Amino acid sequence: MERNEIIRLATDFTNISPHNFVPEAKALLPEMSGMRIFEPPILAFGDAADDCFESLKEPFAVGEHFMIPEQWLNNAKTVISFFLPFTEQIRKGNKKDMSWPSAEWLHGRIEGQEFVVKLTIYLLNNLVEAGFDSVAPILDPRFSVKKYIEGSTLRFASCWSERHVAYVCGLGTFGLSNGLITKKGICGRFGSIITAIPLPTDKRKYTGINDYCSMCGVCAHNCPVGAITLEQGKNDRICSEFIDGITKKCSPYYGCGKCQVGVPCEVSVPK
Template identity: 30%
Template sequence: MKAYVTACIEDYIAACQKTSETKWGTPLVGFADARHPRLGELRKVANENHVMPWEVLPDATVVVCYFVPFTRETVLSNREGRLSSPEWARAYEDTNALFARLNAHLIERLEARGYRAAVSPEATAFDREALRSRWSQRHMAWLAGLGSFGLNNMLITDRGCCGRISTVVTNLDVTPGRPLAVENCLYKRGGQCGVCVKRCPSGALTKAGYDRQKCFGLCSENAAVYRDFGNSYAADAAGEILDTGSEVCGKCLAGVPCAFQKPIKE
């Protein structure tokens, strides 16, 4: 079933490439243990009210996690300037829109085979006061073993950190992955690099920590400019629909050694 799920995701994205202005690389697919003993850590490092997989689906066994990388052209377009490039903003919104359709497709395919599957309602909700979500796609993908966190707080996968992550909770009977035992981040591995800190235009990212308010401030600047590509997080934590643009940035992802691949060769 792992191969089947992977093929469903790859084939759907390949079909979308034919009509979408945004293009993507080959996705990475992993499976996180829905009862992993480290799930409790998410309520410490991600959100104190983080939703658990069994709250999404009572008989959940795994969380299907997939990383869809942006193309080299999209990433390179975002290297210069304070604000995001139009290509990056469009790719961000187009990818999130793709996820909604792809997840529905994957759930339908799994249910046709007798399984149950669901998406956490919190996956697309965003608390604009806490600046956190109650469902962290990145941490689920970390549990699945798709990568490790970089100094820029992004997941560094075998295909880099420039892309988007989505998840589907299901009761598939497959062997899950597990968090990596090593760091993919050059800085965390040996104290070298830190290029992502230099790339941050707002000063939100430092080697000592991360200022969410500063980061979101720059994302809001971009949203004021990019109002034609939609808004993936139109609903806040209370479900209120907001009229905002594309709250993006991505400068700490583009132009870094981990943009397209993990920079460490084992």
């Protein structure tokens, strides 16, 4: 299987799968019925043996619980990372009231993540049927997210951080808001697969972890609870407590994402 075939499979699935549309039975508002969630994804292919994966075990990066590709799959050769940009309807919806997540955004968070899982399973099945061992960490029982206190800071870190993986594969760099900015912007969701298929890999077109961020501070201005500052970056405690409050009111839906809309990095790398 070639790179182009994998890109074509991901693009076609995103274009035609009914899972990429909000079903009538789940629509939070009548006009949300049939709403498309994602535009076609961009993909990057990373070398599973890239030393940069090992560097994510450093305490200041992700931490020693981060599992490198070889720990997930001992014959790992390639890491496929993808970014699914949200449609204009979802992005626009979340700009109407900058203090509360819109119904469109809530669908993007919940049915959007369900679609990320469907696309991951679809690609995984195609790779396995073509004869290549493959693992999707988010579907693996070993996947976990650690929540811990470091000094006075609340930190979260998963053993497979999709943004860090996307960074290593060449999809983009971190913003002041801590979101990952790709050439299709920051507003969307990530997924990935580790596979034994050897494929030509992408070169990172950056050297620093914040290269694509202009440090304009608009995300800080947008944040309804002041979780982002130019001086200190993003505070996960403030952000997660706000999202916990939304969960209490909207469960099973939740989300926020005001730092990802109405920003110069929304759909592209800011100039």
